[in-house]
Amino acid sequence: xxxxxxxxxxxxxxxxxxxxxxxxxxxxxxxxxxxxxxxxxxxxxxxxxxxxxxxxxxxxxxxxxxxxxxxxxxxxxxxxxxxxxxxxxxxxxxxxxxxxxxxxxxxxxxxxxxxxxxxxxxxxxxxxxxxxxxxxxxxxxxxxxxxxxxxxxxxxxxxxxxxxxxxxxxxxxxxxxxxxxxxxxxxxxxxxxxxxxxxxxxxxxxxxxxxxxxxxxxxxxxxxxxxxxxxxxxxxxxxxxxxxxxxxxxxxxxxxxxxxxxxxxxxxxxxxxxxxxxxxxxxxxxxxxxxxxxxxxxxxxxxxxxxxxxxxxxxxxxxxxxxxxxxxxxxxxxxxxxxxxxxxxxxxxxxxxxxxxxxxxxxxxxxxxxxxxxxxxxxxxxxxxxxxxxxxxxxxxxxxxxxxxxxxxxxxxxxxxxxxxxxxxxxxxxxxxxxxxxxxxxxxxxxxxxxxxxxxxxxxxxxxxxxxx
Numbered sequence: 001x002x003x004x005x006x007x008x009x010x011x012x013x014x015x016x017x018x019x020x021x022x023x024x025x026x027x028x029x030x031x032x033x034x035x036x037x038x039x040x041x042x043x044x045x046x047x048x049x050x051x052x053x054x055x056x057x058x059x060x061x062x063x064x065x066x067x068x069x070x071x072x073x074x075x076x077x078x079x080x081x082x083x084x085x086x087x088x089x090x091x092x093x094x095x096x097x098x099x100x101x102x103x104x105x106x107x108x109x110x111x112x113x114x115x116x117x118x119x120x121x122x123x124x125x126x127x128x129x130x131x132x133x134x135x136x137x138x139x140x141x142x143x144x145x146x147x148x149x150x151x152x153x154x155x156x157x158x159x160x161x162x163x164x165x166x167x168x169x170x171x172x173x174x175x176x177x178x179x180x181x182x183x184x185x186x187x188x189x190x191x192x193x194x195x196x197x198x199x200x201x202x203x204x205x206x207x208x209x210x211x212x213x214x215x216x217x218x219x220x221x222x223x224x225x226x227x228x229x230x231x232x233x234x235x236x237x238x239x240x241x242x243x244x245x246x247x248x249x250x251x252x253x254x255x256x257x258x259x260x261x262x263x264x265x266x267x268x269x270x271x272x273x274x275x276x277x278x279x280x281x282x283x284x285x286x287x288x289x290x291x292x293x294x295x296x297x298x299x300x301x302x303x304x305x306x307x308x309x310x311x312x313x314x315x316x317x318x319x320x321x322x323x324x325x326x327x328x329x330x331x332x333x334x335x336x337x338x339x340x341x342x343x344x345x346x347x348x349x350x351x352x353x354x355x356x357x358x359x360x361x362x363x364x365x366x367x368x369x370x371x372x373x374x375x376x377x378x379x380x381x382x383x384x385x386x387x388x389x390x391x392x393x394x395x396x397x398x399x400x401x402x403x404x405x406x407x408x409x410x411x412x413x414x415x416x417x418x419x420x421x422x423x424x425x426x427x428x429x430x431x432x433x434x435x436x437x438x439x440x441x442x443x444x445x446x447x448x449x450x451x452x453x454x455x456x457x458x459x460x461x462x463x464x465x466x467x468x469x
Contacts, residue, residue: 010059013059014059014062015096017059017062018062018065021065021066021069022092025069026089029074029075029076029077029442030076030077030442032074032076033074033076033419033420034073034074034076034078034079034416034419034420034421034422035073035416035417035419035422036070036071036072036073036074037419039071043071044071047064047067047071048064048067048068073422075087075442076422076442077440077442077443077444077447078420078421078422078443078447078450079421079422079440080421080422080423080424080436080437080438080440080443080448080451081422081423081424081435081436081437082424082437083235083262083263083287083290083395083437083439084289084290084296084439085287085288085289085290085291085292085293085294085295085296085439086293086439086440086441086442086443087293087294087295088292088293088294088295088352088356088441090348090351090352090355090356091293091294091295091348091349091351091352092295092348093348093351094347094348094349094350094351094352095295095347095348097347097351098343098344098345098347098348101114101344101347102344103343103344104341104342104343105118105333105342105343105344105345106332106333106334106340106341106342107331107332107333107334108328108329108330108331108332109329111344114344114346114347115331115333116328117344117346117347117350118137118138118333118344118345118346120346120350121138121346121349121350121353122134122135122136122137122138122300122302122346124353125266125286125288125300125302126302128266128268128269128358129261129265129266129268129269129275129278129284129286130268130272130275130278130279131278131279131281131284131302131304132279133304134284134302134303134304135302135303135306135309135336136300136301136302136303137300137301137333137336137337137342138298138299138300138342138345138346138349139285139297139299139300139301139337139339140297140299141262141287141289141296141297141298141299142178142180142260142262142263142285142286142287142290142299143178143180143183143184143262143299144299144301144338145262145285145286145287145299145300145301146178146180146181146184146229146258146260146262146285147180147183147184147187147188147338148283148301148312148313148337148338149227149258149282149283149284149285149301149303150171150181150184150185150188150226150227150229150258151184151188151312151313151338152256152282152283152303152308152309152311152312153171153226153227153256153258153282153283154169154188154190154226154227154312155308155311155312156256156282156308156311156312157169157224157225157226157227157254157255157256158224158226159311160188160189161311161312161315164189165188165189165190167224168190168194168223168224169190169194169223169224169225169226170190170194170195170196170218170223170224170225170226171185171190171194171195171196171225171226171227171228171229172195172196172198172211172214172215172225172227172228172229173195173196173197173198173206173228173229173230173231173260174197174198174199174200174204174205174206174207174231174234174241175197175198175199175200176200176204176206176231176234176235176236176237176239177197177229177231177234177260178231178234178235178260178262180260181195181229181260182195190226196214196218198210198211198214200239203239203390203392204234204236204237204239204389204390205239205240205241205242206230206231206241206242206246208242208245208246208249211228211246211249212249215228215249215253215255219253225253225255226255226256227255227256227257227258228246228249228250228255228256228257228258229258229259229260230242230243230246230257230258230259230260230281231259231260231264232259232260232261232263232264232265232268232275232278232284233261233262233263233264233265233267233392233393234263235263236389236395236397236426236427236428236435237389237390237392237395237397237426237428238263238264238391238392238393238394238395238437239389239390239392240264240274240275240392240393242277243259243275243276243277243278243280243281244276244277244280245277246277247277247280247281250280250282251280256282256283257280257281257282257283258281258282258283258284258285259278259281259283259284259285260285261278261284261285261286262285262286262287262290262299263287263290263291263393264291264393265278265284265285265286266286266287266288266290266291266292266365267291267365267369267393267394269358269361269362269365270362270363270365270366270369271365271366271369274392274393281304282303282304282305282308283301283302283303283304284301284302284303285299285300285301285302286299286300286301286302287299287300288300288349290439291365291368291439292349292352292353292361293352293361293364293439293440293441294348294349294352295348297345298345298348298349301337306336309335309336309337310335310336313334313335313336313337313338314335314336364441368394368438368439368440368441368443369393369394371394371438371443371444371445371448372391372393372394372395372396372438372448373391374445374448374449375396375436375438375448375449375451375452376391376396378448378449378452379396379398379452382452382456383401384400384401384402384456384459385398385399385400385401385452385455385456386398386399386401388428388429388431388433389428389433394437394438394439395435395436395437396435396436396437396438397426397428397433397434397435398433398434398435399431399432399433399434400434400455400459403459403463405431405432407459407462407463408432408433408434409425409432410462410463411434411455411458411459411462412424412425412434412458414458414461414462415434415454415455415458418454418457418458420450420454421436421447421450421451421454423435423436423451423455424436424437434455436448436451
């Protein structure tokens with residue numbers, strides 16, 4: 001008898017209760033506030049920090065779900081704050097099924113179907129973004145994928161696994177690069193000072209001329225260039241670095257090319273022309289939990305050469321050796337990844353892609369790109385607002401023209417309090433910016449246009465001198 005007993009019948013009843021509850025939530029989702037009204041840190045701490053019960057509560061444990069949901073930020077069609085997916089429901093069902101199955105996806109022998117499905121999904125992703133033939137694995141997100149990609153770069157260009165970081169090495173990225181790059185440099189023993197931040201041009205893309213000069217100066221000084229990190233969609237403005245030109249410099253100087261595509265690279269499904277040169281990367285991070293709308297977590301690292309992954313990550317104890325000569329049955333993810341215990345992340349993505357089909361995702365991403373242009377045009381037509389950056393993908397950065405940083409910060413806070421749309425902030429050219437990023441399969445044109453009307457309404461409420469328009 002199980003020491004944590006629950007009968008199949010009781011499991012079915014609880015699962016049905018949760019299914020009914022979440023189905024109702026999805027039904028109400030379009031009308032929910034963009035942020036839960038009245039929710040504060042103190043309130044949530046009081047609600048959810050009760051002592052652990054000594055005796056089980058049984059089905060009553062689920063009664064608190066209503067409070068959990070009512071004090072959570074909903075996947076609203078008007079959520080435009082962070083680069084984060086909107087939670088595709090078929091994939092959520094896949095997550096549930098994967099949790100029931102509970103595979104520890106270390107290798108083929110620990111999860112045969114799970115391993116085969118992850119290989120298939122990784123192949124699909126590589127083909128979809130123009131990196132056919134790449135291998136890889138699913139990760140917790142873009143930060144871990146970037147760390148792994150740079151670990152492969154370090155081991156390929158300045159090996160350190162056996163004797164530690166001796167030769168050092170430098171890596172290059174633009175001033176707009178994601179914070180995970182500096183974190184990876186620290187974790188890999190290269191240090192923050194090994195990161196060369198390259199200036200950007202007027203479109204917030206890496207300045208290739210400055211990159212070349214920086215690389216040549218380091219080579220002349222006897223330093224070892226290890227990797228160049230190109231952004232395929234910077235987190236602030238969505239700008240895309242000149243991938244072909246960066247690839248040329250990498251080839252000329254024998255430098256690893258890693259592309260941080262966590263935000264933008266999956267847009268290559270709908271707009272491949274924006275990403276010329278992506279297939280020349282040595283490694284590439286993707287985030288299906290962004291622009292394939294998957295529930296978190298679901299990132300991906302793709303790489304050209306599996307031997308480079310094994311060189312960086314293969315170090316196994318006898319207790320995990322697969323003892324199989326067959327290349328499929330002998331495969332182990334832990335030989336090409338930093339993870340040993342791994343959940344079955346691929347099932348939700350596999351089901352979601354099969355259910356809707358590639359064309360539906362291509363259309364959804366294309367619509368996000370179009371809606372960003374709709375919002376940008378609406379901002380440009382509004383004299384009270386000014387746009388601060390080009391819109392290359394789906395991030396739109398702007399501000400209230402007449403006010404300084406303080407007023408724009410108060411406008412942002414008031415927009416969120418009003419609860420109709422949820423946007424975030426950025427700093428562009430030293431100025432505080434309002435930022436809307438459309439990565440949302442539920443959003444409509446009316447939803448994105450509400451950003452403009454809400455910002456203007458919030459401005460009037462924050463400053464009596466703001467004209468009514």
